[in-house]
Amino acid sequence: MARKSAAFPVGLYGMLLFALSWLTLPMLFAPLERWLVGSACLLPRLASSWLGEPAKAESKAALQLISKMGVELQQRVQDQAFVGTGFFAQAAAAAEAAGAAASAHEQEAADALLMELAQSQQVLCTVRSVRRRGGGGAPSELLLEQTYLELVGCKRLVTKGSALVGFLLQPGQPGAARDSWHDPARIMLANHRYAPRLFAALELRDRERLRFVVRPASIADPAPLVVDLWDEPYRAARLRKGGEPVRTLALGENGVPTGLLLGRTLVWGYESESRDAPALPIGVFLEPAVAAEALSHVVLWRPLQPVEPPPGARQAMREGPTGRQARVRAQRVSATTFELPGVSHGRHLLVTPAAVPDGAAVVQDGLFLGSASGLRFGASLMTSFGTSQRPWSLLFLPRHPGAEPVELRARVEATSAPRDSERGLVRLRWQGPREGQSPVRGRGDLFTGSNGAFCPAGLWIGRASADDYESDLMHVELPGSRGPRHVEVFVAVEEDR
Amino acid sequence: MSRWFWWFLLAPQTYLAAGLAQDMGLPTFEIGAALCLYLGWFARRSALPWLLLGCAISRALVDEASLPVQILVLGIPVCVLLPLRTLFVAQRWLWQAAFAVLLAYGIPWLAGTFGRLFQEPSLGAQLHGWPVVWSAVFVPPLVWLLRHIPPFVGFTEPEPVFGGTRR
Numbered sequence: 001m002a003r004k005s006a007a008f009p010v011g012l013y014g015m016l017l018f019a020l021s022w023l024t025l026p027m028l029f030a031p032l033e034r035w036l037v038g039s040a041c042l043l044p045r046l047a048s049s050w051l052g053e054p055a056k057a058e059s060k061a062a063l064q065l066i067s068k069m070g071v072e073l074q075q076r077v078q079d080q081a082f083v084g085t086g087f088f089a090q091a092a093a094a095a096e097a098a099g100a101a102a103s104a105h106e107q108e109a110a111d112a113l114l115m116e117l118a119q120s121q122q123v124l125c126t127v128r129s130v131r132r133r134g135g136g137g138a139p140s141e142l143l144l145e146q147t148y149l150e151l152v153g154c155k156r157l158v159t160k161g162s163a164l165v166g167f168l169l170q171p172g173q174p175g176a177a178r179d180s181w182h183d184p185a186r187i188m189l190a191n192h193r194y195a196p197r198l199f200a201a202l203e204l205r206d207r208e209r210l211r212f213v214v215r216p217a218s219i220a221d222p223a224p225l226v227v228d229l230w231d232e233p234y235r236a237a238r239l240r241k242g243g244e245p246v247r248t249l250a251l252g253e254n255g256v257p258t259g260l261l262l263g264r265t266l267v268w269g270y271e272s273e274s275r276d277a278p279a280l281p282i283g284v285f286l287e288p289a290v291a292a293e294a295l296s297h298v299v300l301w302r303p304l305q306p307v308e309p310p311p312g313a314r315q316a317m318r319e320g321p322t323g324r325q326a327r328v329r330a331q332r333v334s335a336t337t338f339e340l341p342g343v344s345h346g347r348h349l350l351v352t353p354a355a356v357p358d359g360a361a362v363v364q365d366g367l368f369l370g371s372a373s374g375l376r377f378g379a380s381l382m383t384s385f386g387t388s389q390r391p392w393s394l395l396f397l398p399r400h401p402g403a404e405p406v407e408l409r410a411r412v413e414a415t416s417a418p419r420d421s422e423r424g425l426v427r428l429r430w431q432g433p434r435e436g437q438s439p440v441r442g443r444g445d446l447f448t449g450s451n452g453a454f455c456p457a458g459l460w461i462g463r464a465s466a467d468d469y470e471s472d473l474m475h476v477e478l479p480g481s482r483g484p485r486h487v488e489v490f491v492a493v494e495e496d497r
Numbered sequence: 498m499s500r501w502f503w504w505f506l507l508a509p510q511t512y513l514a515a516g517l518a519q520d521m522g523l524p525t526f527e528i529g530a531a532l533c534l535y536l537g538w539f540a541r542r543s544a545l546p547w548l549l550l551g552c553a554i555s556r557a558l559v560d561e562a563s564l565p566v567q568i569l570v571l572g573i574p575v576c577v578l579l580p581l582r583t584l585f586v587a588q589r590w591l592w593q594a595a596f597a598v599l600l601a602y603g604i605p606w607l608a609g610t611f612g613r614l615f616q617e618p619s620l621g622a623q624l625h626g627w628p629v630v631w632s633a634v635f636v637p638p639l640v641w642l643l644r645h646i647p648p649f650v651g652f653t654e655p656e657p658v659f660g661g662t663r664r
Binding site: 009011012013014015016018019020022023026029033036037039040041043044340341342345346347373381383387388389390391411 | 515516517543545560576612
């Protein structure tokens with residue numbers, strides 16, 4: 001007689017439930033994971049001592065080339081960020097098109113705002129990370145490398161080229177109530193819950209303008225922004241086709257000038273049963289001109305005439321950072337990588353005594369190798385760029401001198417693992433570029449964008465070329481080498497002020 | 498106690514050992530299928546939670562996703578296989594090969610699903626054709642081997658005897 005066994009193992013189901021709880025509270029259980037997986041790395045770490053001497057850096061010529069490319073990238077990013085403010089011309093065109101439709105008061109307000117910006121200094125800021133889901137389920141906040149104190153006096157307006165990005169928050173305001181002046185500055189995007197309503201206009205085919213108010217959409221909506229109020233609802237009801245550019249109007253007191261590109265329309269509604277009858281639009285949404293996850297740099301505006309800082313900022317300047325406010329910066333420390341068996345996995349053992357934060361970049365003299373996951377017992381795990389499946393913020397620098405760097409959001413689709421001295425080839429599927437940017441064409445170099453506090457922009461990945469047939473595909477050639485290597489990894493260091 | 502020590506010392510190296518074999522020329526197959534079959538059909542039920550943890554740690558060494566995702570990716574197939582233990586008394590290799598194929602599809606699918614749900618992408622979520630075929634070939638003998646070598650042998654349930662037949 002077959003023994004009937006209980007097929008309901010409570011312990012096993014309890015372990016699965018524990019794993020689900022772990023996933024909902026990752027920060028709480030992160031130390032447990034570091035201990036468990038770190039202890040499993042002890043044997044490979046012991047075996048690594050038989051793997052030979054780690055290779056040092058690339059040749060001097062290669063190092064100089066990587067360094068030179070990094071400098072060129074930074075220069076071109078600055079040039080394009082500061083030069084691409086074509087919205088001044090757009091604003092003039094918009095003002096002319098408005099003509100008699102705009103009241104004298106509106107025209108005066110628009111001109112005053114543009115005059116203020118024209119007399120301001122542009123400040124290029126680096127994006128550290130994106131966060132907080134907002135309208136449309138898209139990120140609604142940017143965290144900058146610069147602190148609020150370093151940006152004192154800057155206007156709220158944040159732009160990128162001729163597109164509106166969002167608004168600079170201030171400590172104590174809604175959205176940054178708990179921030180201090182020494183914390184990294186935060187920017188709320190247009191789809192943030194506390195973002196102001198924006199006035200915008202859409203140019204129709206008959207060259208008439210349809211004006212409306214835009215507000216942040218809800219998380220479940222199909223796009224980050226939604227049109228709230230129309231000045232001519234009956235004309236708006238005849239909109240069928242989306243994809244039309246929408247530009248801001250300087251009508252409110254939110255400090256947004258006329259002419260900034262806000263996004264493109266997305267008409268949402270019921271499709272008609274017959275091809276002859278028009279569809280029924282229910283709402284009009286806006287896809288932002290700027291993809292937040294792809295952003296590496298933004299532009300803030302500081303008036304040339306100094307502005308009196310707020311009382312909180314003056315106090316913060318006097319007192320300096322204390323305790324929790326001590327600034328943490330990323331610093332490179334030496335480490336050694338060893339390949340783990342199974343080269344197709346692209347996983348490496350990273351040995352360093354420093355505490356490695358999750359997502360830290362691993363570099364070898366400017367060459368980006370991959371990102372690390374910190375563990376215990378002096379070990380971490382690194383996933384090479386070519387095998388990582390996480391989405392990356394990247395910068396593509398075309399070979400053509402003076403061409404604009406292109407910000408992308410990409411994911412590795414397929415890779416051939418590098419063996420011996422052969423180069424690894426990676427296929428990237430990317431999104432972007434943002435509105436107004438040049439499309440990705442031809443050949444160039446690929447760099448990291450902003451992928452967190454410990455994976456800064458500007459690390460060289462490899463040579464890249466756009467695919468000839470698929471417009472959103474790119475081929476990247478990774479410098480390949482096997483065996484242990486001396487590398488550097490970004491770790492957190494407290495700055496003494 | 499010593500068997501637990503050897504389990505948590507050696508079991509987490511399982512995926513690395515499979516990777517080493519693949520680097521030496523063995524065809525790529527889904528080692529997770531062998532682990533799930535062992536846990537679901539041969540391991541002691543009372544020890545399953547901690548055995549699963551050891552296997553999940555092993556997968557976390559070679560996969561980018563976090564440890565709890567690995568627990569779910571390997572644990573859910575084990576939960577599905579466990580009730581079938583009472584049905585497949587003889588544990589024929591044909592059944593093992595058939596389920597190895599299903600697991601070779603299912604494990605990457607689960608990895609991709611949980612990766613999308615919890616934003617933890619992993620290379621293990623990619624499905625390739627030939628590893629599925631090789632899983633059907635290599636997993637049954639590998640499961641037999643696991644049942645007879647330490648540390649797995651210490652957690653293998655004694656086989657039932659039915660009318661004098663024993664496999």
